[in-house]
Amino acid sequence: DTAVSQTPKYLVTQMGNDKSIKCEQNLGHDTMYWYKQDSKKFLKIMFSYNNKELIINETVPNRFSPKSPDKAHLNLHINSLELGDSAVYFCADPGLESHEQYFGPGTRLTVT
């Protein structure tokens, strides 16, 4: 079974739209992350979410908001999409502190 899954794999949308990316983990851990990988392939953490508490928000615009309906899901909502939001977004389960971090397959978002 895949530890972390994301949908959709590709998302093409126009500027100004609102969209969501879904993420699910089946590892039973409390914390989930969202990362953004830009066109230069730099991978930067956006959010750390632990039991409905936002722990880290690394200078991310408030148009981006994580929503966790339950422990296994952390969805990423993006409002008023901009061209610069085009990137690959990864959901991850950082695991227990001494364990590996597991990544989802990524969602390639293209804003036109």
Place this chain on the structure above:
Amino acid sequence: KQEVTQIPAALSVPEGENLVLNCSFTDSAIYNLQWFRQDPGKGLTSLLLIQSSQREQTSGRLNASLDKSSGRSTLYIAASQPGDSATYLCAVRDNYGQNFVFGPGTRLSVLP
């Protein structure tokens, strides 16, 4: 603020060569360090995880070392194969266990 760099940015070698990828970090107060592989258009696959108390980890043809005091890690790949072609990323986890910082990656091409 933790910064992670990787050298070289790109590397091209003939099949069969042994090679070393380098990762440096500025703050030695890390919990662990993880090496990932990313194939074009794909997600991240965990290769090796080294705890801060460990010096090295091995998996098959891969060996990762960690010198925490000098802020360095190396990934050694023995007898490289064309299938090893990918981008290799290192990531450090801070001592609080919550924050991850990634390096920019090394793009490896193994020529048949």
